[in-house]
Amino acid sequence: MGSDNAPRVIGNFEKDLKERGIEFLLDTKVSDLIIEKNTSRGVVLQDGTEIRSRFTIIAPGRVGAKWIDEIIQKHKIGAKYAPIDVGVRVEVPAIVMDPITKINRDPKFHIQTKTYDDFVRTFCTNEHGFVVKEEYEDFIATNGHSMTNMESENTNFAFIVRVELTEPIENTVRYGRSIAKLATTIGGGKPVLQRLGDLRRGRRSTEKRIKKNVVVNTLKDVTPGDISMALPHRIVTDIREGLEVLNEIIPGVASDSTLLYAPEVKFYSMQVLVDRNMESSVRNLFAAGDGAGLSRDIVNAAATGVIAGRGILKKSG
Ligand SMILES: Cc1cc2nc3c(=O)[nH]c(=O)nc-3n(C[C@H](O)[C@H](O)[C@H](O)COP(=O)(O)OP(=O)(O)OC[C@H]3O[C@@H](n4cnc5c(N)ncnc54)[C@H](O)[C@@H]3O)c2cc1C
Structure with a gap:
C-alpha cells in the first residue's frame, strides 16, 4: 500500500x-x-x-x-527466547533488481553461508524505495520503505543473519542491542554507510568516496565508515559471502558500488x-x-x- x-x-x-x-x-x-x-x-x-x-x-x-x-x-x-536477525540494509540501482521484483515485489532468498554455515536471508525489499533510520531508546538502526506517489532510482532490502544463542547467554535481545549500540557508537549516532568495494578492500568509506559512487544513497543522515568496525566479524563474513551467492542469481547485486547501511536489526525477542x-x-x-x-x-x-x-x-x- x-x-x-x-x-x-x-x-x-x-x-x-x-x-x-x-x-x-x-x-x-x-x-x-x-x-x-x-x-x-x-x-x-x-x-x-x-x-x-x-x-x-x-x-x-x-x-x-x-x-x-x-x-x-x-x-x-x-x-x-527466539532468535534475532542482524545485518545490513543493502541498496542497489533498481534496474539490478527489476528482473526479480517484476516477478515478486518482496522476494525471499535463503542462503547458508560457506565459512560458518549460518542462515542469511533477504527480507523487506523496497522496489524504487528509500532507506530510513529507525530510532530506538538507546541506539539507531536502519529499515526501508516504498511510497505509492514517490519513487527513487534504487531498490533496497534487508540482508540479515539469524543469531541464535545457547548457554551461557540465551538472551538474544541483549546481544542484539549491544551490537546495535556498538554500531551506533561507531556511526556517531547515525547509521554507518559503506560501499561494498571499500569493505572488500578493508578501508572505510569517506564522504568523498560516497559522493562519487554510482549508486546515490537515499538516506542522507549517515556516517560513511567501516562496517567491519560496527558488526561482529562472523556477521560481516556472512554478509560478504551471502552477497556473492546472491550475485549468482541477481548479477550486479555484489558490485563494488553496492551500498551497505548498518545496523539492520530485527528483534523478535522473547x-x-x-x-x-x-x-x-x-x-x-x-x-x-x-x-x-x-x-x-x-x-x-x-x-x-x-x-x-x-x-x-x-x-x-
Ligand atoms: C519502516 C518499516 C517498514 C516495514 N515494512 C514492512 C513491509 O513492507 N511488509 C511487512 O510485512 N512488514 C513491514 N514492516 C514490519 C511491520 O510494520 C510489523 O511487522 C507490524 O507492524 C507488526 O505489528 P504489531 O501490531 O505487532 O506491532 P506495531 O505495529 O509495532 O504496533 C505496536 C504498537 O504498540 C505500541 N506500544 C509499544 N509498547 C507500548 C506500551 N508499553 N504501552 C502502550 N503502547 C505500546 C507501539 O507504540 C505501537 O504503536 C515494516 C516495519 C517498519 C518499521
Missing part, C-alpha cells in the same frame, strides 16, 4: 472501530500488567492509573521487545508461549504480533490479533 498511504488506511481502521464502539487511548504508555492469582485483571498506565479488564491482549510491536522482556520476567509469564487461541500461561492474558514474538510481518501480526480476538470471544461467550 506504500508508506504514504498508510495513514489513510489506518485512519479508516480507526474510524470503523470507533463506529463500533471501540475507545482509543493514544499516546498512553502501559507500564505494567495487573495479574492476580495467575489471572489477568487489566493494566497500569505510566501515570499510575489502573484500567481493570477481564481480558487483556499484549501486542506492543518490536519497539516493545524490551518491555515485554521485563514483563515476562516480573510476572513469570511462560516464554522462550516469544510468549500461547495456546491455539493466543492465550498465554496467565489466564485471560492474550498476546499477538511482533513484540510477543508471534509474528514477523504485517499480515501475520494482524492474523495473530484476529485469532486472539476470536479467542476472547470464545471465552466470554
Whole structure:
C-alpha cells in the first residue's frame, strides 16, 4: 500500500472501530500488567492509573521487545527466547533488481553461508524505495520503505543473519542491542554507510568516496565508515559471502558500488508461549504480533490479533 498511504488506511481502521464502539487511548504508555492469582485483571498506565479488564491482549510491536522482556520476567509469564536477525540494509540501482521484483515485489532468498554455515536471508525489499533510520531508546538502526506517489532510482532490502544463542547467554535481545549500540557508537549516532568495494578492500568509506559512487544513497543522515568496525566479524563474513551467492542469481547485486547501511536489526525477542487461541500461561492474558514474538510481518501480526480476538470471544461467550 506504500508508506504514504498508510495513514489513510489506518485512519479508516480507526474510524470503523470507533463506529463500533471501540475507545482509543493514544499516546498512553502501559507500564505494567495487573495479574492476580495467575489471572489477568487489566493494566497500569505510566501515570499510575489502573484500567481493570477481564481480558487483556499484549501486542506492543518490536519497539516493545524490551518491555515485554521485563514483563515476562516480573510476572513469570511462560516464554522462550527466539532468535534475532542482524545485518545490513543493502541498496542497489533498481534496474539490478527489476528482473526479480517484476516477478515478486518482496522476494525471499535463503542462503547458508560457506565459512560458518549460518542462515542469511533477504527480507523487506523496497522496489524504487528509500532507506530510513529507525530510532530506538538507546541506539539507531536502519529499515526501508516504498511510497505509492514517490519513487527513487534504487531498490533496497534487508540482508540479515539469524543469531541464535545457547548457554551461557540465551538472551538474544541483549546481544542484539549491544551490537546495535556498538554500531551506533561507531556511526556517531547515525547509521554507518559503506560501499561494498571499500569493505572488500578493508578501508572505510569517506564522504568523498560516497559522493562519487554510482549508486546515490537515499538516506542522507549517515556516517560513511567501516562496517567491519560496527558488526561482529562472523556477521560481516556472512554478509560478504551471502552477497556473492546472491550475485549468482541477481548479477550486479555484489558490485563494488553496492551500498551497505548498518545496523539492520530485527528483534523478535522473547516469544510468549500461547495456546491455539493466543492465550498465554496467565489466564485471560492474550498476546499477538511482533513484540510477543508471534509474528514477523504485517499480515501475520494482524492474523495473530484476529485469532486472539476470536479467542476472547470464545471465552466470554
Ligand atoms: C519502516 C518499516 C517498514 C516495514 N515494512 C514492512 C513491509 O513492507 N511488509 C511487512 O510485512 N512488514 C513491514 N514492516 C514490519 C511491520 O510494520 C510489523 O511487522 C507490524 O507492524 C507488526 O505489528 P504489531 O501490531 O505487532 O506491532 P506495531 O505495529 O509495532 O504496533 C505496536 C504498537 O504498540 C505500541 N506500544 C509499544 N509498547 C507500548 C506500551 N508499553 N504501552 C502502550 N503502547 C505500546 C507501539 O507504540 C505501537 O504503536 C515494516 C516495519 C517498519 C518499521
